[in-house]
Amino acid sequence: MTAPDARILLGGGPEQRTLSTNSVAEKAAISLVDARPNLTAAAAVIALTGLAWANRFIQDDAFISFRYAYNAVQGLGLVWNAGERVEGYTNFLWTVLMTVPHLLHVDPVLFSQLAGLSFFALTLLFTYKTAVPMLGSRGLALTSIIVLGTNFTFSSYATGGLETQMQACLAMVSLYIVLENLRTGSWSIRGLAVFSLVIAVSVLTRPDSVVLSVICVPLAAVSSLRGQAARQRKLAQFAGLFLPALVILSAWMLWKYWYYGSVIPNTFYAKVSMDSSFSVGMNYVSTFFTSYWLWPFALLVPFVLKRPFPDSLAGVLVLTAFVVIWCAYVVVIGGDFMEFRFMVPVLPPLAMLLVWLIVRALKRPMLQACFIGFALVGSLHHALTFEYFRGIESISGLSGHVSGTPVNWVDVGKSLGRMFDYNEDVTIATRASGAISYYSKLRVMDMLGLSDPWIATQGYPIESQPGHKRLAPLDYLVRSGVNLVIGHPVIIDTSRLRLPYYDVLLLMPLAPILRYEDLPETSSVAEIPIDAQYSLVALYLVRSPVVDRVAAQYNWRIVPVVRDLQQEELSK
Numbered sequence: 001m002t003a004p005d006a007r008i009l010l011g012g013g014p015e016q017r018t019l020s021t022n023s024v025a026e027k028a029a030i031s032l033v034d035a036r037p038n039l040t041a042a043a044a045v046i047a048l049t050g051l052a053w054a055n056r057f058i059q060d061d062a063f064i065s066f067r068y069a070y071n072a073v074q075g076l077g078l079v080w081n082a083g084e085r086v087e088g089y090t091n092f093l094w095t096v097l098m099t100v101p102h103l104l105h106v107d108p109v110l111f112s113q114l115a116g117l118s119f120f121a122l123t124l125l126f127t128y129k130t131a132v133p134m135l136g137s138r139g140l141a142l143t144s145i146i147v148l149g150t151n152f153t154f155s156s157y158a159t160g161g162l163e164t165q166m167q168a169c170l171a172m173v174s175l176y177i178v179l180e181n182l183r184t185g186s187w188s189i190r191g192l193a194v195f196s197l198v199i200a201v202s203v204l205t206r207p208d209s210v211v212l213s214v215i216c217v218p219l220a221a222v223s224s225l226r227g228q229a230a231r232q233r234k235l236a237q238f239a240g241l242f243l244p245a246l247v248i249l250s251a252w253m254l255w256k257y258w259y260y261g262s263v264i265p266n267t268f269y270a271k272v273s274m275d276s277s278f279s280v281g282m283n284y285v286s287t288f289f290t291s292y293w294l295w296p297f298a299l300l301v302p303f304v305l306k307r308p309f310p311d312s313l314a315g316v317l318v319l320t321a322f323v324v325i326w327c328a329y330v331v332v333i334g335g336d337f338m339e340f341r342f343m344v345p346v347l348p349p350l351a352m353l354l355v356w357l358i359v360r361a362l363k364r365p366m367l368q369a370c371f372i373g374f375a376l377v378g379s380l381h382h383a384l385t386f387e388y389f390r391g392i393e394s395i396s397g398l399s400g401h402v403s404g405t406p407v408n409w410v411d412v413g414k415s416l417g418r419m420f421d422y423n424e425d426v427t428i429a430t431r432a433s434g435a436i437s438y439y440s441k442l443r444v445m446d447m448l449g450l451s452d453p454w455i456a457t458q459g460y461p462i463e464s465q466p467g468h469k470r471l472a473p474l475d476y477l478v479r480s481g482v483n484l485v486i487g488h489p490v491i492i493d494t495s496r497l498r499l500p501y502y503d504v505l506l507l508m509p510l511a512p513i514l515r516y517e518d519l520p521e522t523s524s525v526a527e528i529p530i531d532a533q534y535s536l537v538a539l540y541l542v543r544s545p546v547v548d549r550v551a552a553q554y555n556w557r558i559v560p561v562v563r564d565l566q567q568e569e570l571s572k
Helices: 024-054 062-073 093-096 101-103 108-133 137-151 152-156 164-184 189-205 211-225 231-260 264-272 278-291 295-305 315-331 341-361 365-385 395-403 409-420 435-440 453-458 474-479 545-553 564-571
Strands: 427-430 443-446 484-494 524-529 534-540 555-557
Touching: 024 108, 024 137, 024 152, 024 365, 062 093, 062 101, 062 108, 062 435, 093 101, 093 189, 101 108, 108 137, 108 164, 108 315, 108 341, 137 152, 137 341, 137 365, 152 341, 152 395, 164 211, 164 315, 164 341, 189 211, 189 231, 211 231, 211 315, 264 453, 278 315, 278 341, 278 365, 295 341, 295 365, 315 341, 341 365, 395 409, 409 435, 409 484, 409 524, 409 534, 409 545, 427 435, 427 534, 435 443, 484 524
Parallel strands: 427 443, 427 484
Antiparallel strands: 484 534, 524 534, 524 555
């Protein structure tokens, strides 16, 4: 066979090649053929990363990590407020990574987006590498990363400023390592140690990555320790699998207990309700599958069951278990208020399963192409139509809080910081604890309790968005010396709206926990000018000479509080 006659023989697994000669020309031809799929995959990854950049955004919660990172660089430690050691984050390694832009004096927003895009590209690459042997074709593997990379949720959360894509990448790497070693049947001690490190880094990134490890770690243990190997080698393999993760995670938990007084983050108590959030979690997961038009693909399952089981069945079962266990976890914890962020870690295996299901159930290429197209159109449908739904806030809504016009929470934080000259003697309380807290540099009480142990465990139970279970009552705000209560920011156009008084029940909103008798007699409402036209409305709760001075200097409008609406109406 001459070089031009070189053929690629497609089997049930990866591509296999047979050469009749060892001529340089033939090897060069085969090398060129080998390079084309890799170049195509690389081009696809680059194009999909470009799409993710086009979908980039930043969300308010990202600034929580930024604030912790900023304080650490300033020598205050990983704290929310100076001198208050509370673990108000659930992404330790990501928060530590966010110290880098603060050390380098570069924009943390851009840095976080570029870091997320890097993890996004790596996730696509490892998905491709995992899909090639499972799907038996590089073309189908390429299709799987196209389905994944064009998924609006997955593409958008390549940025956002949180650890979402980092967790997804580490989950995909751990899956790749396990499935590759299951396929080849060769676990080295070094490979086990690397896998153990990946698991440890995953948990350091987000503690709930333990759930993702429920499948991978037992599989690695069973597949690596079975067989007739010598006892000494099995002990070495056991140590390689468990020792690195055990040492790293034990040291981390000991540090947390010493530093924060607990190994469980405060956010756990603030976000997870013990009274059951099952229905909320079911709504979250089912809405995802509905909005992306994924339910019809279940109709293909009976066709697959009628066919002989393929060699790739073990990998399919692993990926399926991976998706099912994570979805069950999301249901149990009640989902999240951010548009399907918690679904991102399982989207890579879900994309591979989707392509596998289509090609196994349907034999006609035209039907396969139609179903692949249906999946892509489903993603487009979600991107164009999804809005706030049953406590799930859309990505555009999340983005609008901190980058919308004419005034957003970044502007509010910067304005407060400039007015008060970043004076930590002034305390504000807000439900939007990201950008306002980061840019103002003031002492901040998170009214939802993420960084306040008392609110997280003793705050008033509320029916709010998923992950928002308690709220600071007014008497606690007074006891804590909060000067300005911002709540969920209310910004008014002062050129159109000038109220003679405010009903704080409607303003904050603090209902149903506000009792007017708890309001100090000296409390009032302040219109804080953000620019020449717009003002932030805040409850001026506990008076302060610093606040009084700033209010006079910047011409705040101080307005009375209505304590009895009926009396107010009668007095008109």
